[in-house]
Amino acid sequence: MPAGVKWVREMVAEYNPDANTIVTDAGQRLQYDYLVVATGCHLDFAQIEGMDVNAIGRNGVGSVYPGPKAANETWRSMDAFRQRGGKAVMTLPGTPIKCAGAPLKTTFMLIDRMRQSGTLERSEIVFHSALGVVFGVPTLNEMILERWAEANVPVVFSSKLVAIDISGHKATFENPDGERTVEDYDFIHVVPPMRAPDALFNSPLAWQEGPMAAGGWLEVDRETLRHRRYPNVFGVGDINGTPRGKTAATVKQSVPLVVSNLIDVIAGRDPSRRFNGYTSCPMILREGSAWLIEFDYDGKLIPSLPLVDPLQDSWFAWLMKVQLLKPAYMAVAKGRV
Amino acid sequence: MSFYEVWLAVNIVWEYLMANLPVIIILLVAIAFLFGIAVVKGSPAWRKGLRVGILGGIVVALVSIFIIPSVIDSKLSDLNYWVDWANLFAIAGIWGAIGAVMLWPVGAMFVSRD
Known part of the structure; x- marks a missing residue:
């Protein structure tokens, strides 16, 4: 923690932006002049009746999202499952999610691992997918669906x-008409x-209307990442109610921008930097191959390395994902970039 | 490319090196040891040894092209794009350079000055 920063090790329980205060879960009321919200998102397992996070890793249940332990248990x-084969059910919810590529990568990797084990055919x-797609960028959505069709992986939409x-x-699935179907599985x-x-979610800082209101996401301007109604509030990371971009890549790009814009506001200026929604999803297709996908709010591909085709199966893209992203995360976590 | 991106790349390389510090230390110690032995042994033929080092480095680089993919859980057949090959050659080149530096004092010790 940098010198001069007081680390209050309590969660925020209440936001009062009209009074410029927050209340912690220990009951401490803190006054602020400027507020940066970076709480991340809530994994709402409670919406899935019967789901028990502690069951991850047992009875064929996996979920990479709750943390490193759950990711390890999921892999186990x-x-x-891949050693013996059977039926696998992969899911995607209808809400914005962090790392929207993870459910797809998990599916690609499961296909690859089963192919290696010789259990894919049987x-x-x-x-x-609770949505009408599996990925928000149309070109990539089509390409992923083509790959899965080749691997005999059917997709049930709006489920x-x-x-x-x-x-x-x-597992019980529901379509928009309320009809339910039950799938048996060996791995889910x-x-x-x-x-x-x-x-x-329950504060005035959340979107009050529009597509982001249902999730109670932070109502920030998508370009300045400044709150649209409370100008002394900014948002960083997954909590932002912006299209796409709940990724580490977005955090990496947007944190320096928010810092710069916050300094502008403190100095009495308008925010000077604009965010294009940059996000990245190195999509692992199998061990040894990936797509290095980077895109903006509008789903336009914006490769950082102009000579590298983002839609080309690439060993280099895979190498970057498995070897260089962890060092990048470490550099971000240490506050150097 | 902005200053931020250059700074990010520098930091990624730094963190990568730190994550592989034991390997780097072993290589540096081995290189220092080989140069030390060559000097202590007396009359090393540095110029001729350099030729041995360069030739050895080329061999190491060529062998690395075939070995590197499998060492990191992939296959040579995964490379089907010029960017992949360019990066593999670059990585093999780095290992070739390390091999050359290690073989230079070895060559200097055992190759005759004449």
Whole structure:
């Protein structure tokens, strides 16, 4: 922690932007002149009836989202499944999620691992998306669906995971008409719906209307990342109610921009820097190959390395993902970039 | 490319090196040891040894092209794009350079000055 910064190790329980105060879960009221909200998002497993996060890694249940331990347990569960084969059910919720590529990469990797184990031919993998797509960038959505069609992985659209019977190995899905279907599975990858943490969800800082209001996401201007109604408030990371971009790549690009804009505001100027929504999703297709995808708010591909075709299967893209992203995260975590 | 991107790249390289510090230390110690032995042994033929080092480095680079993909859990057949090959050659070149530096004092010790 840099010198001069007081680290209050308490969660925010209440935002009062009209009074420029927050209240912590320990009951401490703190006054601020400027506020930067960077709480991340809430994994709403509670929306899936019967889901138990502690069951991840057992009974064929996996979910990479709750943290490193869950990711490890998911891999163990997936590894056991791929050795024997059977039926895998992969899911995608209808809400904005962090690292929207993760459910897709998990599916690609499962296909690859099963192919390596020789169990793919006698197994079944089905992907349920609560949306009408599996990825928000149309070109990539089509390319992913083509790959899965080649691998005999059908996609059920507008199909939301609403309940799970962990001991019975059954998952219940619901379509927009409320009709329910039950899938048996030997392995399931559960991706929880996501939303703002309760404190923000229930505060005036959340979007009050529009597509981001349902998740209670922070109402920031998509270019300056400054709050649209409370000009002394900024947002960073997954909590922002902006299109796309709940990724580390977005954090990496937007943090320096928010710092710069905050300094402008403190100095009495208008925010001078504009964010284009940059995000990145190195899409692992199999061990040894990936697409190095970078795009903006509008889904326009904006490669950082102009000579590298983002839609080309690439060993180099895979190498970057597996070898260089961790050092990049470390540099960001240490506050150097 | 902005200053920020250059700074980011420098930091990524730094963190990568720090994550692989044991390997780097072992290589540096080995290089220092080989140069030390060559000097202590007396009358090393540095110029001729350099030729041995360069030739050895080329061999190491060529062998690395075939070995590197499998060492990092991939296959040579995964490379099907010129960018992939360019990067593999660059990485193999780095290992070739390390090999050349290590083989230079070895060559200097064992190659005759004449």
